[in-house]
Amino acid sequence: MGLEFIELGLDYLKAKMPVNQNTVQPLRMLNGGASLAMAECVGSMAANLVFDRNKYVALGLDLNGNHLRPVMEGEWVYAIAKPIHIGNTTQVWEIKIETSEGKLAHISRLTMAVKNR
Numbered sequence: 001m002g003l004e005f006i007e008l009g010l011d012y013l014k015a016k017m018p019v020n021q022n023t024v025q026p027l028r029m030l031n032g033g034a035s036l037a038m039a040e041c042v043g044s045m046a047a048n049l050v051f052d053r054n055k056y057v058a059l060g061l062d063l064n065g066n067h068l069r070p071v072m073e074g075e076w077v078y079a080i081a082k083p084i085h086i087g088n089t090t091q092v093w094e095i096k097i098e099t100s101e102g103k104l105a106h107i108s109r110l111t112m113a114v115k116n117r
Contacts, residue, residue, distance in 0.1 A: 001034060003041055012082045013046035019075045030071040030105070038079050039065055039095040039108035046081040047091045047112040058091060058112040065108035069099075076100050081110075089114050 001023055007014035015038070017023060023034040040063050047058035071077055077097050085092040090113060097106035 001037060001041075003038060005042075005045065006078075008049070012080050013042055013049065014078060014080045015042045016076055016078050019071050019073050019077060021073075024073045028073040030077060032065075032067050032106075035067060035077075035097055035106040036063060036065050036108065038077070038097060039063065039081075039106065040110060042079040043081045043093040043095045043108070043110035044112065046083070046093060047110075047114075050083075050086060050091065051114070053117075055117055056114055057117055058114050060110065061090070061113050062111040063108060065106055067106050069103060069105045071099055071105050077105060084109070087114070 002018045005015045017038050019030045025031040079095055079097045081093050081095045084094050093110045095108040
């Protein structure tokens, strides 16, 4: 998919992904499945950066998303994962995917289970 993590802040993780032959559907627009895969990758990585990975692991429980606008082949998209809830046994993350111009293209919510290793 060409996903690349580009920024880590105190309460977010940001990544970018090209809209290319690997991430488009037949009409040459960003595939909805690629948006969901990006959201899960970024949200899951963010969830696992919250705690000591030697003691815990976060695993996906639920992912839902809304596709809000098309993004054409040749562009880039940027995902930002931010926590909604960080608990002892679950986490909930919001992942927004935007165009290079900052237009919202997709929004997802990812629920993670936190388990002892």
